[in-house]
Amino acid sequence: MILIINICKEKLHYFEFVKPVESILAKAKIDFKTVHYEKVTDRELFNKKFKKIIICGTSLKDNDYLANLDKFKWVKLSELEGKPILGICGGMQVISLMFDGILVEDTEIGLTEVFFNKRFLGIEGKTKVYSLHNNSVLVDDRQFEVFASSRQGECIQAIKHKYKEVYGVLFHPEVLNKEMILDFCMRK
Numbered sequence: 001m002i003l004i005i006n007i008c009k010e011k012l013h014y015f016e017f018v019k020p021v022e023s024i025l026a027k028a029k030i031d032f033k034t035v036h037y038e039k040v041t042d043r044e045l046f047n048k049k050f051k052k053i054i055i056c057g058t059s060l061k062d063n064d065y066l067a068n069l070d071k072f073k074w075v076k077l078s079e080l081e082g083k084p085i086l087g088i089c090g091g092m093q094v095i096s097l098m099f100d101g102i103l104v105e106d107t108e109i110g111l112t113e114v115f116f117n118k119r120f121l122g123i124e125g126k127t128k129v130y131s132l133h134n135n136s137v138l139v140d141d142r143q144f145e146v147f148a149s150s151r152q153g154e155c156i157q158a159i160k161h162k163y164k165e166v167y168g169v170l171f172h173p174e175v176l177n178k179e180m181i182l183d184f185c186m187r188k
Contacts, residue, residue: 002185003050004034007057007090009064018056020174021088024181037071045074052084052185055091057172060109060134065090072098075166084165086121086184089133092159092168096137099144099161106136112150112171114157120147121158121167122183129157129171136170 002025006018018034025032035044037055044050058065065071075085075098087095093103108131116124127148136155139146148158148169159168173180 001049001051002030002032003044003047003053004032005040005053005055005091006034006036007055007062007065007094008036009058009062013059013062017058017089017172017174021054021056021181024174024178025185028182028185030182030185037065038068040071040074042074045077045080050083052086053080054181054184055085055087055094056174057089057091057132060107060132062090065094066097066103069094069097075099081164084184084187085167086181087166087168088174089170089172092170093135093137095166095168096139096144096159099166100140101144102138103135104138105134106155107134108132108136108150108155111176112157114148114150114171116148116158118147120160121169121173121180121187123148123177123180127177129169129173129177130175131171133170137168 008014112131114129144159157170
């Protein structure tokens with residue numbers, strides 16, 4: 001079972017950024033439960049029935065989650081070792097910030113060409129993705145490996161923690177590259 005974390009402040013944003021992830025999982029017959037980040041409890045986070053966590057993205061102007069980063073301290077907890085996490089767009093921003101990363105103003109909207117330097121959640125090489133963000137991230141290279149970037153390396157697009165099963169993508173695979181979400185959910 002997958003625990004989906006909704007970071008959307010507005011209900012309408014849920015339908016654009018969370019519902020598509022739910023639909024991908026439902027179509028693949030993967031059980032899930034969705035919880036808003038403000039309502040996540042230890043009961044969900046440490047429940048053994050939840051094998052993985054996906055932190056979904058939200059709209060360009062919905063940055064409420066950035067003012068509430070204390071609600072995401074669980075991302076770093078060692079008790080979650082072995083419970084992979086995938087952050088999508090705002091979810092990747094959260095992951096980066098929890099591990100001492102920095103947000104950088106950087107807007108990309110629409111189809112973006114990304115180069116994966118290694119296989120990442122089933123994708124490699126030059127790939128088109130759907131971007132919708134106002135911020136990119138700078139990550140600590142002692143903690144994260146960068147797997148993909150756009151604009152000749154200027155904008156980090158995909159990361160994985162070097163020692164934990166923590167992944168992040170700045171683009172929206174629920175729009176284009178849905179197989180990445182399935183690869184994350186189905187990998188052993």
